[in-house]
Amino acid sequence: MEHTHTGAAHEEHAHDSSTKSIWKTFWILLAITVFEVGLAFLYLEYDFMARWALNGIFVCLTLVKAFFIVAEFMHLRHEIRNLIMTILIPLLLFVWFIIAFLADGDSWKNMRKDLSPGTPVAPATHITNEAAHH
Amino acid sequence: MDTAVTAKKKWWSGGHSPFNVSYGKLMMWYFLMSDAFTFGALLIAYGTIRFMSPSWPDPNVVFHSFPGMGHADLPLVFVSLMTFILIMSSVTMVLAVHAGKMRDRQAVVKWMAWTILGGAAFLACQAWEWTHLHESGAWWGRNPFLNVDGTQASTNFTNFFFTITGFHGLHVTSGVVLNIIILANVLKGTYEERGHYEMVEKVGLYWHFVDLVWVFVFTCFYLL
Numbered sequence: 016m017e018h019t020h021t022g023a024a025h026e027e028h029a030h031d032s033s034t035k036s037i038w039k040t041f042w043i044l045l046a047i048t049v050f051e052v053g054l055a056f057l058y059l060e061y062d063f064m065a066r067w068a069l070n071g072i073f074v075c076l077t078l079v080k081a082f083f084i085v086a087e088f089m090h091l092r093h094e095i096r097n098l099i100m101t102i103l104i105p106l107l108l109f110v111w112f113i114i115a116f117l118a119d120g121d122s123w124k125n126m127r128k129d130l131s132p133g134t135p136v137a138p139a140t141h142i143t144n145e146a147a148h149h
Numbered sequence: 150m151d152t153a154v155t156a157k158k159k160w161w162s163g164g165h166s167p168f169n170v171s172y173g174k175l176m177m178w179y180f181l182m183s184d185a186f187t188f189g190a191l192l193i194a195y196g197t198i199r200f201m202s203p204s205w206p207d208p209n210v211v212f213h214s215f216p217g218m219g220h221a222d223l224p225l226v227f228v229s230l231m232t233f234i235l236i237m238s239s240v241t242m243v244l245a246v247h248a249g250k251m252r253d254r255q256a257v258v259k260w261m262a263w264t265i266l267g268g269a270a271f272l273a274c275q276a277w278e279w280t281h282l283h284e285s286g287a288w289w290g291r292n293p294f295l296n297v298d299g300t301q302a303s304t305n306f307t308n309f310f311f312t313i314t315g316f317h318g319l320h321v322t323s324g325v326v327l328n329i330i331i332l333a334n335v336l337k338g339t340y341e342e343r344g345h346y347e348m349v350e351k352v353g354l355y356w357h358f359v360d361l362v363w364v365f366v367f368t369c370f371y372l373l
Contacts, residue, residue, distance in 0.1 A: 033247055041240045045233070052229050058261055059209060059224065071373050077368040081361055088243050088357040097160055098168040102178055109189055116193045120200030128203070 040087040047076050177351045181358045184320075188362050191316065192369055195309040204296035206306050209288075211294050216277055228371045232273045232363065238267025239360040246353045249346025254335065257349060261332040264356065268325040275318050279311070287311075299312050310370060317366055320359050327352050 051073060058069055086092035091099055160167040168175050199205055209224035214225070242262040248256030286293035292307040331352045340346045 034244070037240060037243045037247065041236065044236050048229065048232055048236070050347055051368075051372060052225050055209075055225055073368055073372045076264055080364045084239070084357055084361045084364065088167060088239055088360070095160070098170060098175070098178070101168065102182055106185065108186075112189065112193055113196070117200050118196045120181045120197035123197075123201040124203060127201075 036087065040083050043083055044080055047080050051076055168217060171347060173351055174347065175355070177354050181354060184358065185362075188313075188316070188365070191309075191313050192365060195313060195369065198305050198309065202303070202305065204298040204300055204302075206292075206294040206302050207297045208373075211282075211306075212278075214281055225371060227274070227278065228367065231271055231278075232367050234267055234271045234274065235360050235363050237273065238264045239357055242269060242353045242356045246346075246350050249340070249349040252341075252346070254338075254341060257335050257346060258332065261328060261335060261349070265325055265328045265332065268321055268356075269329065272318065272321055272325065275314065275321075279314075282307075282310075313366060314370070317359070317362055320362065323353075324356050324359050327355065 054069065054072065057063060058066075091102065152195045160169075166172070166175070170178075197370065212228060213222050213224045213225065220300045237331065241260045245257050245260035245264060248260055282288075287307045287310075289308055289311050290304050292302050292304045294302055294306065331348055334340060335346070340348060
């Protein structure tokens with residue numbers, strides 16, 4: 016694919032502002048992805064920061080990438096306000112959707128911890144039960 | 150059709166689209182919004198189950214192979230290549246849309262062809278990854294990978310992985326098919342006759358959405 020890219024850059028005839036902003040968006044997306052993968056590698060090698068902080072960075076960078084794809088590639092930023100709002104306002108449901116469900120998952124885990132017999136024996140019994148089924 | 154945006158235009162007084170786009174484009178946007186909720190529901194379900202699990206397999210251990218590299222430990226490398234291919238095909242898609250606006254048929258054909266090639270390359274990568282995982286014993290209902298803490302993992306991990314990447318791969322497949330149909334129409338001269346290349350824009354919106362979803366799948370399955 017490296018070849019595709021260089022080919023594309025050379026075959027360009029129309030060097031107007033629109034094509035320029037397309038390539039600019041491409042470099043931004045590529046740079047963010049390379050940065051993310053780089054951070055993941057650094058974490059694997061050196062374990063240099065807290066996992067939750069790293070995940071927070073990944074989620075933020077993902078949202079930045081999503082913004083550039085929707086705003087520039089899908090051209091939404093250059094549409095009129097009515098269209099932007101009719102698409103973005105329903106997506107606000109995701110705020111509730113994500114918070115409610117992840118909180119639910121977390122409380123489920125806590126309940127399982129609290130209600131489990133609380134001994135390392137628990138997983139072993141589980142395996143025996145499964146074996147009995149077969 | 151869209152008209153020039155003038156200040157203080159009364160968008161809701163009738164006689165023109167209040168969204169300043171054609172019916173087809175607006176419906177494509179609404180379809181993509183509903184599809185965003187479908188993917189959102191799948192990814193949030195994955196997140197919920199992951200939050201509920203005491204431990205979970207490490208993606209860097211699961212996804213560490215690269216075609217032709219044998220048992221070399223290369224986490225993230227292959228999926229980075231897949232991500233690059235998909236971003237690149239998104240760029241060629243915008244360039245096709247742009248060429249369509251310029252009424253440059255040759256350029257539309259060229260960029261559509263690159264986009265189709267990129268989509269096919271992505272699907273080939275995914276086929277390799279699935280085959281490789283299947284050979285190492287992973288499938289729906291089967292999970293050979295241990296949790297990070299060394300305990301036996303449930304099949305939640307593989308079930309969600311194959312369902313969500315499979316659903317995304319299905320979208321890529323239909324995107325490639327749509328792109329091929331549109332390219333055939335461009336070659337036939339359908340849009341030249343019609344006087345505009347708006348169909349290229351519509352299929353372009355769909356293609357970028359597929360790229361957008363991959364950005365989230367990449368983060369949720371490979372980075373977090």
